[in-house]
Amino acid sequence: MAIKALVFDVFGTVVDWRGSVAREMAAFGAERGLEHDWNAFALRWRAKYQPAMARVRAGDRGFVKLDTLHRENLEEVLTEFAISGLNEAEKDHLNRIWHRLTPWPDAVAGLTRLKRNFIIATLSNGNVELMVNMAKHAGLPWDTILGAEVARAYKPDPRAYLTTAEMLGCGPGECMLVAAHNKDLVAAMGCGLATAFVTRTSEYAEDQDFDITAENEYDFVAESFIDLAAQLDC
């Protein structure tokens, strides 16, 4: 079955959340004379991401946007790092670091090539406003923003994958998830989507020791979006 649409995991696959959060927090800290391990701050903030979504996936909580979960998690991390006295506007500005993440170096050029031959859309747990602002900030040329908020379900809930494919007019096999994470790709395979693993070796650490190889039989395995574009003849 011919692939019509490429749908992308975004955090870690398209953008470098760890480096971006650490850099912005370091700048924020420098302005206020705060000294912390800002890389550790980024990792702690991100570590609260899956548990927060797990409550929604389990039905313990109705669907809420990722911006809301990020904001709640930010409060916790600020407390853990003993950072206090920020007003609402300052906390909102920090929360919107996730709207200003920097793409991996190959992302914009690769997406631009892939867009020639395929629909390219997000299939992220990030909410629509976050993804739109990120795209405008970073120049990501999405055809449209889809994913968790539109499907009202967080990955790896099958509804996230199936609703996205269905809205793009694709049977599952006509839609391919591009991601740097084996678990995400396994869930997509379970829904019948095609899959492409893209290697991102420094998402969590410079010496990352997981998710650096394709652990299953994906349709494509690529070093970068440029490599994926070449393999797809774009």
Next chain:
Amino acid sequence: MAIKALVFDVFGTVVDWRGSVAREMAAFGAERGLEHDWNAFALRWRAKYQPAMARVRAGDRGFVKLDTLHRENLEEVLTEFAISGLNEAEKDHLNRIWHRLTPWPDAVAGLTRLKRNFIIATLSNGNVELMVNMAKHAGLPWDTILGAEVARAYKPDPRAYLTTAEMLGCGPGECMLVAAHNKDLVAAMGCGLATAFVTRTSEYAEDQDFDITAENEYDFVAESFIDLAAQLDC
């Protein structure tokens, strides 16, 4: 309150559905030696649009994509015009004329300017796949596709307007509907959205005698998207 996002009605406001459908049907007829008033065909097809959505709005039918309604309506119009013998692929090709509509001459340049300062998104009754394909075909530079299918409600159901604004992170007044239709704008005003009327004088006929003037106090009234961009300092 500052406007952050411009959301657009599409059929008639951004693209010329009547001319596009008539031209494609004329080409189809010429290939098959069929002679009909293809402008009348386009108008008949479109005339079935509101009644089909009305059933969904009234709750007589669950939400279905506009592609599905267009396809059902196509069957009726083909019967009315006594056009028979088309196979499924041919009917699907005709139904997808709506994915290939031609923009008004100012649309792409105007949207490109507006996109510099605002989020620009669709707020159409067209489904996501239709809008994505149209954008790729016509070069419409949307930041994202929203509207009826994502909100699971057809305009002028208030949920269509409010869900779209909410997903863009806008309070209603931070989101402005741009449309060539007074009824659409009145419904948006009722939801608290800002409004911009853009004059399209030949949507239904060269001598159209309705929806050619702003019938209410909208925030902006413009001759074209270029004019609107100038008024918004883009």
